[in-house]
Structure formats: C-alpha cells, structure tokens
Amino acid sequence: MKTKSLGILVGLLAWTAEVAGALAPAGPPVSAADAPSGARVAFATPVHDFGKIQSGQVVRHDFVFTNIGTATLLVRDVRPGCGCTTAGTWDKEVEPGKTGKIPIQFNAGSFSGQVGKSITVTCNDAVNPSVMLQLKANVWTPVAVLPSSLFFALSEERSTNETKVVRIVNHLDTPLKLSEPESDNAAFQAVVSEKVPGQEYELRVTPILPLPSPHATATIVMKTANETVPAVRVQVSATMQAVVSVFPPVLTLPVAGSTPVSKPAVTLRNTGTNVMMLSDARVDVPGATVDVTELQAGRLFRLTLTLPPEVLLEPGRSFALSVRSNHPRYPEIRVPIQQAVRPAAKVPLARPAPATLPAPTGARVKTP
Secondary structure, eight states: OHHHHHHHHHHHHHHHHHHHHHHSOOOOOOOGGGSOSSOOEEESOSEEEEEEEETTOEEEEEEEEEEOSSSOEEEEEEEESSTTEEEOOOOOEEOTTOEEEEEEEEEOTTOOEEEEEEEEEEESOSSOOEEEEEEEEEEEOSEEEESSEEEEEEETTOOSOOOEEEEEEEOSSSOOOOOOOEESOTTEEEEEEEEETTTEEEEEEEEOSSOSSSEEEEEEEEEOSOSSOSEEEEEEEEEEEOSEEEESSSEEEOOTTSOSSOOOEEEEEEOSSSOOOEEEEEEOSTTOEEEEEEEETTTEEEEEEEOOTTOOOOTTOOEEEEEEESOTTOSEEEEEEEEOOOOOOOOOOOOOOOOOOOOOTTOOOOOO
C-alpha cells in the first residue's frame, strides 16, 4: 500500500513539473543580429578521452563544431602533432548556424599508460584563428616490455661485455609463463629470470664481443601458452664504434689538368681513452707532399696533400696516403687514393636523311 502511494506521489510531481514548464514564459529567441560578426568557430568539446584502449588498437573520434558567426567558416588546415594521429576529410566550408566535423584517427601502436595528443585547427575566425584540440587515452598493454628495444653503442677498446635489462610485466588476469629466449643472431646472448611468479620477468641481453660486423641486429623471442599474447619479442641492435675514424675513407683527386694546384685533405679523429700521436706521414703520388696539422691535441688531425700541376695517376697501380700512430690497434693508417675520370665527350647524333616519297603513278617528274 505504501509503495502504491509513493508511485502516485511521484507521478503527480512529474505532471506538476511538466505543466509548470509548459506555462512558463519562453525566453527571447536569439536573432541573427545577436550572432557575432564574421565567421566564428565553436567546438562542442575540444578534448576527447577514449578511456581505456589496448596497445595497437586504432580508434576514431569526430570533433563537431558550429559556425556561430554571420559569414562562411573556412577550415583551412588540420594538423596533428605526430604521425600516430591522422585527420580524415573534414568539412572545409560551413555556413552560419550550420555544424561540421573533423574526423581524427589515433593509432595506439606501442604506447603504454596515459597518452595525450594534440591537433591544431586553422580557420578564418578572426578572433580564434587557431584552435587546439586534444585526444586522451589510457593505453593498456596485455604484457608490457620496458624498454621494447635495446641499443648497444660499443667501443673497440672495451674488453668486457655489456649487459642491458628488459622488464616484462604481465597485465593479464591469468599468470603468464615465458619460454627460454631464442635469438636469431648468435652475437647476442639472452637469459630470462622470473621475478614475480607468473607476473614479472627480467630479460638480460649481452652482445658477444667481438661482433661479426660493425653493426648487428637480432630479434629475441619468448613464447607463451596464452592466445592473447602468443610470444614476447624484443628488438636488439649494436654498433661497434671505431676508435679512429677517417674521412673521407677514400681520397679522390680531381681530373688531370682541371686545376693548377690541388690540396685535398683527410681528417683523422681519435675517440679512444688515450691521446694519439702521428708520425712519418707520406704519400706515394710522384711529386706530392703531405702536411699534418693537429687541430685538437691527440684527438683531431688533418692531413693535407699538395699535388703538382697536371698530376696523373698511372692506371693499374694502387696509391695511398699513410701515416704511423702510437695506437696499438692502428699502427699504420692508410687512405687509398684514386683519380676522378674525365667524363666522355658527348658525340652528336647524326641527322637522318629526310624521307623521300615516290612520285605518284602516272605523274611526270620534271627534270632540270
């Protein structure tokens, strides 16, 4: 009985409010004269929050705007702040009182955690010609790999192997078991250990010196029994930085006779732990000399050649600039020398003879 009385009371209150609203005097309508002069842009909301999305997911949102002015609104440009955010085809001309939309797409890629992206909209609104829109998202990753890739900058002087660590955190509701890591490059050793059972792992990666080449890459894979994340991958790269670098690595002399005196130069840079000293610089080009200038003590050198006029390297012979150093790895530094070849002269094409047409049948050919 009390429930029935309560329902009648609620219904009576609703009817009373409806009648009061109908009898209330309506506010004055907004006339065209009250609208701001010129084109004016007003967004329903300049910020959109996608909430929780998964890494790698692609999501889209349409920003809706209204021209509250008196002239045609021209949306000239929509420029996202980075490549993960793209703009679709937007409404470029919107009449007064009409609405338009700007479709924006966001690729969560490998992001993790709270992410914010901005979009700049340029229009002919004299008061607000540039509007900043913003996208927000909480990117959820089933398994977080921190960091997702490793880079090793190695030095020739380093005698010990360097190890870097990757944290692997399971965000799934069920425990995750990782297999032993597999590397597609034997130059990298990987070992995984379980820190929190089924939840957190630590991957330790070590490049094995010396590297087989100055630059090496590898993909390390750990398999799982989970359908959502069948495998966890980590990209690894390493570069062996030379202690002594030479630029250019090959010295090219100008074409013979193109210049009366040429002074090409080579720069040597030492990035090792010890200072470097050079001695006995020589060049085996007949008539040429070499001068050594120390630009930075023990670190940076310039070797300048002075060549005789009309220098011409003999074909079939090898020439080089060489200098001795006190570095045990580089007792002698040699720079090959070659000479530019004069381009072959262009031979003009012969003009074909003009076509001759046979005389028409029955026509007489006038002879001189």
